[in-house]
Amino acid sequence: MTTILRFPLVAATLLVGACVGVLLGVGQVPAAQSTATIYALAVAAYRAVSMLRDLFRGRWGIDLLAVMAIVSTLLVGEYIASLIIVLMLTGGDALEEFAHGRATRELKALLERAPRTAHRETPGKPVEEVPVGMVRSGDTLLVKPSEIIPVDGRLLSAAGAFDESSLTGESLPVEHVRGDTLLSGSVNGEEVIRLVASNTAADSQYSRIVALVQEAAASRAPTVRLADRYAVPFTVFAILLAGIAWFISHDPERFAQVLVVATPCPLLIAAPVAFLAGTSRAAHSGIIVKNAGTLEQLARVRTAVFDKTGTLTQGRPTLQDIYVSPAASGISAAGLIQLAASAEQSSSHVLASSVVDAARSRGLSLLPVSSANEHATQGVTAVCGNRTVVVGKASFVGPATSGFKRADLASGQLAIYVGVDGAFAGTLIMSDPLRKNAVATLEQLRRLGVQETMLLTGDTPSTAEHIAEEAGITRVLADCLPADKVAAVAGLNKRLVMMVGDGVNDAPVLAAADVGIAMGAKGATAASESADVVIMLDDLSKVAAAVDIGRHTIHIARTSIWTGILLSVGLMAMAAFGFVPAVAGALLQELVDLATILNALRALGQGRQSSSRHTERDTVSVGPERSLPPASLHGPKTKP
Template identity: 50%
Template sequence: MPEVSAAYRFQRALTILAVLGLVAGVALWALGQPTALAAVAVVVLGVVIVATAVDMVRDLMSGHWGLDILALVAMGATLAVEEYVAGLIIAVMLTGGEALEAWAGRRASRALDTLLNRAPVFAQRIDPGTGHVVQVPVAEVEVGDELLVRSSEILPVDGVLLSPRASIDESSVTGEPLPVSYAAGAALLSGTTNGTETFTMRATRTAQESQYATIVQLVEEAVGSRAPMIRLADRYAVPFTAVSLAIAGLAWWLSGDPVRFAEVLVVATPCPLLIAAPIAFLGGMSSAARINVIIKEGGTLETLSRVRSAAFDKTGTLTQGKPVVATVHPGACSEEETLLLAAAAEQHSVHVFAQPIIDAVRRAGQELPHVASAEEVATNGVRATLTDGRQVRVGKPAFVEEVVGRVERPTLTAGETAVYVALDDQLAGVVVLSDPVRPHAAQTVARMRTAGVTQFVLVTGDVTSTADSVAGEVGIAGGSDSVHAETTPQGKVEIVRALRPRPVLMVGDGINDAPVLAAADVGIALAGRGATAASESASAVVTSDDVGRVADVMEVSRRTVSIALQSIWLGIVISIGLMLVAAFGHLPAVAGALLQEVVDLVAIASALRALALHRRFSRERA
């Protein structure tokens, strides 16, 4: 981030110049050297005015109305009426306020930077020929490499455990507070920390493709994004400027004294409006990061605070996404043969339900039928041809009904899903998988409804009976709520785009939900233990396996906006009060400039409250 560092250094230098100018100006004023004081003021204020004007023009060219015009007019007015010390105080206030904003921004983004600082740099690769351990840059690790991970080391890439066991601290990635124990063959995430026992693992992804790298990328985008509430503060720019100039002009006209114009504008400098909003939003983003929600761009917070409709995917979002085979309903084939046929075809599928069926057959020690060819039909199922020529279809009922005619659908309970299996032109049977609803799902929906969401929609590619049972269990039922089952990715997009009222929030697992996450005003992907943080279409990513964080980050967003607005209005009210006092001649320019500095500090302190928003949720989950 070299540009940010250069800007910060320039702002710091400008602040130092203004402070030195003020010190020199006060000393020359005390020594009775008006000519030297005027020279110092002209030089220092000239530099500050030019630098501020350049920034203001850049903002105007990018379409953002700013408030710097008041500061420029105030400094120019103090020069015109020879209130040099007051002008230097304004310069210190303006440059110092922006320096404080930069400092507060760095303070607020510290939680985001933590992930960047933890990024693995090296890996211990085991040479397959000699068995020696060689330290290599993490970027050189290739899929299939065997790696040694020592005690307390950070896992460099995603992989599978080769050693009999391992204890992993996953708190930095998933939010799981306690170490998790794994057995051989378990999937491991990069960025997590080994416990006390050294183990070996095999890389399944390169560093660039691993879970931690995708989260780091999201953090970099979050840190570099422009704080959105600058736009909110800009909404007050024109009226605040107009009111300030009107009060100053009226005071000058009524008193006949141009000094009165400068005295009013000295306390009208808009630093609280410029500083409070971005600091509050950086604090909100920091609090979101501390509860394991990475906000990719600042505008997400403001939109989240106003969400009125919410759509949820089912599998892996409202449910745990770890289904297991519950029962098998035989048809033309036995339970055992139905499961074997399903597993044979599902070997060629990437669907979340494929692996549980395959695992069930392997646990039974059975051999899968040989498949000559197979094709996955997106959102429908798998079509396979066995080596003996038999045709197998596995998937949704409509997909199977194309070859077997109408099928009877079993009654399902919440969290259950039916996978239909056809052999040639007959229904071989139905495999029922159970994917339990997440523990916090119903509570999350209830909290979001309390927060102002008026309409909930469940959109899923699963069958109607399963979708209805899950929706009922989590509280998406009745009123304006609706359930859309057996939908295609394009169908999901159309449903979300048509939702009213807006803004609309979409929550998905990020695997097949990229189009609909992009279609919503705000898309939140649940990363959990998958590689779903790579979904570039999501506005935010929950890095812990907890759907409740969606409600948490909505609350953080609402409170962040509230804090930003309180800080803005605090600055406006105090500034207008001081302007009125100055308009009647009761507030000298120097005293007014000093009081405005106090207003700045009050606004900053108010905005920094957003840094602590995460603490409530940390206590609740403790």
């Protein structure tokens, strides 16, 4: 009964077909023909109205051929063939819905799993179950075994294991300890845990994923529109061939026989199904493709451009050495770190969090900040206790302090300069190592057709060249401001250009590139909103996986389109010579439709060079990025 309600036209066509069969069985040929004719004409009229609506919307489909095939077969007395054509059309709609459901299964699973309630703890009151929309930042929540984490938060319990497969595609449970960030949409393990909410449901990770997925599912790709345009020459060709066959044979049945096999539903069904399948496969892998057209652009990428900090590198620099200026009277190494960390606690930049971590790991308490001002890509000025502290690049701290001295850095190191009360106080020497899977990711991109790679960074030439050499990147542009990155990408000749970044200062260049990919696991919202693709976990190999999915999807989409066209043209040629009777042609065309749609669903599978095996198990948290320090071979790097 459910199937009948979902596909009423298919059920009606089968019922009419059964009635016609019974009437023919009892010798009521005129009644059978009349029944089939009336029903087929009714369906033809319905499709004609649909065709006219599409024409007014600027889309030319294959409904004209379908309507002409139904009418022509009825005129020559092939009413059985007309019923089969009707079944093909209505069955094609059912197949499309099935294929759409199969392709979007992962996308629907996201929506169905969206958290709806939360268990909130309030002092002096029993735990209450509230709608997830009522949860506010700072609320303490209790999550029972196998329940979904309702909002982003920080773990209060000692430890816990969580299934994050719906967010990252990683099937193995992930262990977290007290203080770790938990993302909404992950599933709690076997123990009750407590967490403090850090976001509302609307601002949490899972809601972001759902919103991006809905945007992707609603989009139409350029190749889908290209498939629509194929319908115009195909329709003209089919009508001309049918007319020529009729003219030469003087048999009107030839006209009907050609049109019967000239209704390739896959022309308009297979490509959208392939793109939905590709989008679904990407979402399951933790890659959100915002627009189906981006899949085609990913397949055509020839140049890959990378930001450095938090993209190619781990994004969590560690403190290696401390230099205290002799002019900084009364300031020790511990005091220098304490002052720098106190100022940096007002910044969300990844280097700032690294300085704060270095202070806390040494048991240093942070001083209260009465005022703070962050200068984009340069550094921070803050009043900590009763002292004015300046932290950042050499170009930022140098002019603001007396006695400034650049650090002498080795390759791969970066310098964060500190000034206190107008005097240069010292330098923190840090290092941000290359990601473990960066080299493998670059190699995989080359196998996938990327011909040129480039590194754009605000860091110094020496550090940039060191990282580029380690990663195997061919071109480097250092000391970049956001505007410099946009200009550099615009000037590249080998198109299309893919830009990969994660920070606030990457947002302009991500929007300017042909394809912008944001490492959005813990990255800046501005970067994620500007990008075409958002990688929801901290794994650089997913960049290559996204390109692989795009190439695989576009290959399947085009193969499906041309398979449908070529098979139909072959059948039309045979029908023009009288080798395919109308009834047989209708049945053969149904098989063509089924074959091409099933082929389109192959986009759900793995590409031949899937990069999914290149994973980075040891993920790190990535924060918003301010460009890394510039320095030269003869001087220290400064902090972006």
